[in-house]
Amino acid sequence: MIESMIDIETPDGRMDTFVCHPEQGGPFPSVFILMDIWGLREELFDIARKIAVTGYHCIVPNFWYRQGRVRFELRDEKDRMLSFEQIPDETKLAMRRQMALLTDEMAMADVQAALNFLRGEPVIDGPKGAIGYCLGGRYVFQVAALYPDHFRAVASMHGTRLVSDDPLSPHKLAPKCRGEVYCAFAEHDHFGAPPVRQALLEAFSANPNAKYHPMLHQAAIHGYALPDRDIYAKQAANRDWETIFAMFNRNLASRKSHAAA
Numbered sequence: 502m503i504e505s506m507i508d509i510e511t512p513d514g515r516m517d518t519f520v521c522h523p524e525q526g527g528p529f530p531s532v533f534i535l536m537d538i539w540g541l542r543e544e545l546f547d548i549a550r551k552i553a554v555t556g557y558h559c560i561v562p563n564f565w566y567r568q569g570r571v572r573f574e575l576r577d578e579k580d581r582m583l584s585f586e587q588i589p590d591e592t593k594l595a596m597r598r599q600m601a602l603l604t605d606e607m608a609m610a611d612v613q614a615a616l617n618f619l620r621g622e623p624v625i626d627g628p629k630g631a632i633g634y635c636l637g638g639r640y641v642f643q644v645a646a647l648y649p650d651h652f653r654a655v656a657s658m659h660g661t662r663l664v665s666d667d668p669l670s671p672h673k674l675a676p677k678c679r680g681e682v683y684c685a686f687a688e689h690d691h692f693g694a695p696p697v698r699q700a701l702l703e704a705f706s707a708n709p710n711a712k713y714h715p716m717l718h719q720a721a722i723h724g725y726a727l728p729d730r731d732i733y734a735k736q737a738a739n740r741d742w743e744t745i746f747a748m749f750n751r752n753l754a755s756r757k758s759h760a761a762a
Contacts, residue, residue: 502523503522504550507520510614512610514566516564516614516615518560518562520559520561521550521558523554527623529623530556530557530749531558531559532549532629533559533561533629534559534631535562535638536562536637537634538596539573539582540571540572540574541570541572543729547729552632552749558623562615564636565599567603568602573599575589579731581730581731581733583731609644628651629651629653629753630652630654630655630748631645632656634659634660634726635659635661635724636661641660642663642675645679645682646675653752654751654752655682656682657684658685659686659687659724660693664696672701680752681711681748681751683741685737687721687722688718688719690721690722692723718737721737726738
């Protein structure tokens with residue numbers, strides 16, 4: 502496995518980014534891992550490695566770079582990352598302040614910069630995948646809608662603000678998506694309440710160019726899909742991975758098909 506931390510040039514500065522891919526056999530299909538409010542960390546890098554070892558080029562950009570190398574990571578006595586409800590109030594406030602400094606439009610400009618960077622990487626010039634957690638769970642809908650020629654297989658994991666009045670609200674962007682969209686919800690998560698799930702279902706039902714796959718995990722809590730978290734739900738996460746890898750296999754160009762083209 503080849504992995505590195507690199508800086509990607511953007512109009513606003515240099516975005517520190519984790520990149521990994523197999524050592525042999527390229528070029529590879531590209532997969533973006535879009536971070537949550539906790540920032541870059543080994544937990545997300547391990548997710549990228551999990552995907553990359555199966556034959557993908559993975560990239561994890563840091564959307565917090567405008568304020569420096571911001572990280573939020575608190576652990577319990579078992580060395581697990583604490584979920585949001587378990588952290589001190591002052592840390593919650595700091596995280597919310599940090600999140601308020603980033604607009605969806607700024608994040609999408611960062612994705613464009615990452616797409617530009619990939620031109621010099623061992624990637625196949627074809628459909629790409631994306632997985633996003635929490636904050637990133639909203640961004641995957643946006644990249645699918647704003648860059649439909651690039652992203653054809655995306656997965657939203659317990660995403661936030663999926664239905665809102667914002668112009669880039671996922672339910673408003675559903676008609677622009679193409680390919681497949683997997684959306685995993687936790688039963689105990691107000692961000693994925695029944696009205697949210699219904700609004701997304703109705704929005705995607707009117708789009709013949711996108712196949713929408715919602716999944717509700719009973720008893721799961723917001724954040725359940727992150728493997729280093731105190732509320733990690735292994736069975737639910739494994740079911741997600743089964744679906745996600747199958748989706749990638751259906752939609753992302755393989756090295757074999759690339760060579761034959």
